[in-house]
Amino acid sequence: MAKMLVDLDPVSDNHPYDPALFADKYGMTLKAAKVVLYANGPSRTACDGAAKAFMAAVAARNKQWQRDKP
Numbered sequence: 001m002a003k004m005l006v007d008l009d010p011v012s013d014n015h016p017y018d019p020a021l022f023a024d025k026y027g028m029t030l031k032a033a034k035v036v037l038y039a040n041g042p043s044r045t046a047c048d049g050a051a052k053a054f055m056a057a058v059a060a061r062n063k064q065w066q067r068d069k070p
Contacts, residue, residue, distance in 0.1 A: 016042035026051040028058075
C-alpha cells in the first residue's frame, strides 16, 4: 500500500478552505461561505466554481430588485 503525500501548506489544493478566508476571497458573508463550502467541499475547484456561480446569482438578483423598485 502506497503512502499518500499531502502538502502541509494550508492554502494548497489538498486542504479544504478556511471559511473566513473563503468569504474574504469572494466577498461573501461568512454564513454564505460556510454553506457553499459545506455543499461543495472539500474540493477547492468545486468550491471556487460554486462561489462564482453564487455571487453571479446574487448580483443578478440585486439587479432585478433594482429594476423592480418604484
